[in-house]
Amino acid sequence: MKNSVWVCGVVLFELVQGVRTEDEKTKVLDALSNLSYVEMTKDLWQKAEEPSASVKKKGLNLPLSDIFIAALAIEHNLQIFTLDKHFEQIPTVKIYKF
Numbered sequence: 001m002k003n004s005v006w007v008c009g010v011v012l013f014e015l016v017q018g019v020r021t022e023d024e025k026t027k028v029l030d031a032l033s034n035l036s037y038v039e040m041t042k043d044l045w046q047k048a049e050e051p052s053a054s055v056k057k058k059g060l061n062l063p064l065s066d067i068f069i070a071a072l073a074i075e076h077n078l079q080i081f082t083l084d085k086h087f088e089q090i091p092t093v094k095i096y097k098f
Contacts, residue, residue: 007035008072010065038072047071051090062086
């Protein structure tokens with residue numbers, strides 16, 4: 001997975017729900033179609049409790065979608081390309097610096 005960009009269903013959904021027109025939707029889906037896809041497995045759904053617990057200990061409550069993204073990144077040793085600062089609250093998450 002080194003030097004490649006991966007996407008998961010949660011991210012696809014988040015990006016598509018933000019479009020305003022069918023033309024934008026088509027462009028977003030076309031742009032994402034060449035990316036590798038990583039699936040959320042049953043085991044990974046269960047492992048998502050770990051990053052959730054780590055932020056709850058800090059008194060924080062992150063969106064479930066972000067917890068799932070974090071769990072995928074941790075499991076597959078991937079960096080997250082994001083502007084959302086709350087991912088920094090999960091100690092084992094690696095953020096892609098740009």
